[in-house]
Amino acid sequence: MAAEHDEVPLNAIRAFVTIAREGSVTRAATALGTTQSSVSRYLAVLQDYFGMDLVERRGRRSELTQFGRLFVNTVAEPLDTVCFTAKRMRRRTQPGANRIVVRTSLSTFAYSFLIPNLQAFSAETGGVIVDVISSLSPPTSSDNFDILITRDLSVIEPADDWEIYNEALVCVGSPNHVTGKTLSIVRSMPILNITSRPDILPTWLRAMxxxxxxxxxxxxxxxxxxxxxxxxxxxxxxxxxEIIVSDLVRAGALHVIPGSRASSGMQYRAYAVDRSDNPEIARAFCRWVARLCKKAAIPEAT
Incomplete structure (x- = not known):
């Protein structure tokens, strides 16, 4: 039976739009940071308001009814606009928010190159705090991050993006063992294997x-x-x-074998998502990373 009052259940609409996007009540609850039973109650409230089913069971699966699809297609974009505008207006009342979250699928890049340089960015921007998280999973619009730095992932939401690094490969070793040696040393010294990047060694070998x-x-x-x-x-x-060993080479901990530089054909990109609570800082960070990467090239060894 339809609800007797005319008050529109906005929270229930938001929950239903999330169900439609995530494909299930369970995933919607995770995206909203609430319980499955709470999302189910919101769905029941909205179906009661319309007096019609919005979701129907198909065996073990749940699918939107025709009315449910029509409704979500109509309200999803306006709801996104309302939420985005509210976040932007909220930032105006909270000028002290001085923090961004950087998500990356490049754990070694973050460990060896990005994180050691973050203090410089913080100093340039008046003490901005940069949180760094690492994940290989494709990002979703419900994930909490301002910036994505990646080689092989992309965002499916509005974002500004920067090309920050065209990946170059180099062969390195301990100065005690390789200083003064030529590329022929690769025939006698073992080369380590990296299971997370099985493409690197074959690509480099072909180039050499x-x-x-x-x-x-x-x-x-x-x-x-x-x-x-x-x-x-x-x-x-x-x-x-090259970018992950550049600081170690400059410090003298590693030595690049002359003539070993080759392009991998991979490109690192930085994405600043529009829904960021600090979009100006996020974009400034991406520009800063792009500049930092351009300075990372190691002078060609001779």
Whole structure:
């Protein structure tokens, strides 16, 4: 039976739009940060208001009814506009908000290059706090972040984006073992394997006109940041993105083998999402990262 009062249940509409987007009550509850039973009650309230079903069961699956699809297609965009406008207006009343969240799928890039330089950005911007989180999962519009830095993911929501780095690969080793050596050293010293980036070594070998048979396979590590201490202290080599070893090379902890630089064809990008609570700071951060990456190139070894 339809509700007897005419007050529009706005919270129930928001819950239903989230159900439609997420594909289930359970995922909608997660996106809204509430319980499944609460979302189910909101759905019941809205169906009672209309006097019609918005969702129907199809075996084990739930699907929108024709009326439900018509309604969500009509109200979803205006609801997004209301929420976005409210957030922007809220920022005007909270000028002290001075914090951004950077999400990245590039854990070694964050560990070895981004995070060590964050204090410089904070100093430039009057003490902005930068939280960094790492995830390999595709981001959704309900995830809490202001900026995405990635090589292989993208955002599916309005965002400004920057090309921050065209990935170059270099072969590095401990100065004690490789200083003064030529590229031929790769035939005698083992090269470490990185399981999270199986593309790197084959790509580099092709660029050097080498094959897997021409080099010695070394120990295996899940990520480059785990392999860095091994190559710094051990009798082995590592083929890695230049940007993640640049500071170690400048500090003298690693040495680049002359003639080993090659392009991987991969591109790092930074996205500042429109829904950020601090869009101006987020965009400033992306511009800063782009400038920082341009300065990271190591002078060609001779």
């Amino acid at each position: 006109n080498l094959s897997a048979k021409d080099v010695k396979s070394g120990a295996r590590y899940d990520h480059n940041y785990l392999a860095l201490p091994a190559v710094i202290t051990g009798h082995c080599l590592l083929v890695a993105p």
